[in-house]
Amino acid sequence: MRRLIKSFGYAFSGSAYAFGTQLNFKIHCLALVLVTTLGWYLDLTLQEWLWIAGVSGMVIVAELFNTAIEVLVDLVSPSYNEKAKIVKDVSAAAVLVAALTAVVVGLIIFLPKFC
Template identity: 50%
Template sequence: MKRLVRSFGFAFKGLRYATKTQPNFQIHLAAGTAAIALGLCFRISINEWLWLAVSIAIVLITELLNTSLETLTDLVSPTYNEKAGHTKDAGAAAVVIAALFALITGAVIFLPKIINLFWHAA
């Protein structure tokens, strides 16, 4: 049990590190929080909540993996190395794909509701 508690401690330490030092992670946290607030405002369905949760999780997970990949790459290759650059670029590309998935998911969920809101307000 003690090992399990310690492993959670390490996980939260990593989460704290990313939150404090990674501007992109902070941006994704803010965007996820905004999406949750919109979901509450629009009272989205259970299925929409599931898609929203999956989208937020995928983006945060890929951002954390990219952070660890970049940190490790910097450790093993402190000077410029073309292959190290490719490694970092591929990690960043994974985050971009995840963020695009989340953006499209958010648009599918929220755009009809926003359009409907303005349509009825006019």
């Protein structure tokens, strides 16, 4: 049981690191709070909440992986390296794809409620 509790501590530590050091992670967290608030105000259906939860989780997970990859690349390649740049760029692109997917889903769900 102690190992399980410690593993949660490590996870919270990683989340705190990302929140404390990554501007984009903070922006995504703020967007999540705003979308959740708007969803409650507009009384989303269960299916709509499932889509919002799915894409929101996808964006947060992508951002956390991106942060981990960036830190690892900096560790193994502290000086400039073209391949290290490619790894970071592709990792950032994954976050962008996740975020754009979340925006599309959000527009599909929220736009009809305002028209």
